[in-house]
Amino acid sequence: MNDLYDNIPKASVTNEPSLVSSDIADEELEAMKARVQEMESEAAMLREMQAKVDHSMYSAEEDKETIDARSVHVGQVDYDSSPEELEAHFQSCGAIHRVTILCDKFTGHPKGYAYVEFAKPSFVNHAVALDGSLFRGRLLKVTPKRTNVPGFTARGRGAPYNYRGR
Template sequence: MEQEEDVYMAAAEDTTNTNEAEIDDMQKRLKEMEDEAAALREMQAKVETQMASTQDPGSAAAMQANREEVDSRSVFVGNVDYSCTPEEVQQHFQSCGTVNRITIRTDKFGQPKGYAYVEFVETEAVQEALLLNESELHGRHLKVTAKRTNIPGMKQYRPRRPNSHMRARSPIVAPYMYSPYGYGKVPRFRMAMRYSPYY
């Protein structure tokens, strides 16, 4: 009988120990979740303040003015060789003035698109850089023009054209039109029927 009581007492102590361990574990997890929630609230407050500052019309106008000021010191360089490095472009335009930044645009695969932007420290250097239009770099004649400022929301509209393989299917149809007879169909004209009693 005493042995059974000892077994029950040991089992009760084990369950209380495991219950206490589970409670401690749950309290730790609750504390971690509260810390994460506090960090998220802090980040959200930062984002809201940044959004409020960007929506402020005064700051938007200041950003636009800053962009226009930077663009007035920059030139667009077209027909740049794909193997050209920013250092080589900088050496080419070094005689115009102090180069602040070179930007060679790339596609989503990291391949150069064939044009670059050169930003100078002085505004007068842009006029000197424009004199390097049609100059040669890596065997290519560069096209140098003043950089224009992009206006948000002013994208050039280009109407879509049907693919060349769609036009090749129906030879009768004029370009950019679809056949009214369906996919690949050509109208067929029959000879007029004549009455012939002795056929």
């Protein structure tokens, strides 16, 4: 039986604190401090990146009116059409930056209208000339894109929905 206890270090058998365990605790504490410092530096870097993204989004908000000024709304778009086909249809108007066909977020099916963003606002007039043109068997309705104004609806600002003139 004594042979079993001979291999165990004496500090672990007795209840006295040992220098080995305090050294291990100090190393673990230093490792934790280093990890906390690393996490704080990562958090600072993430805050800096978020500030850059917020700034770019804010500048994009300012440019929204200029983007809308060089875009058109296309209605009566065939549900099976692709952005490439619409781009080919409007290519004669000028250089195109983006074609967006809106889809229902729940079903994923197209809603039947699209937006075409051109490189220059002058190309919008050429695109509006294609109003009533035939695309995949349907007559397109092309209008200049309008900028949404928050709080303004077709009923007017602040008018109740079911107002009956009382």
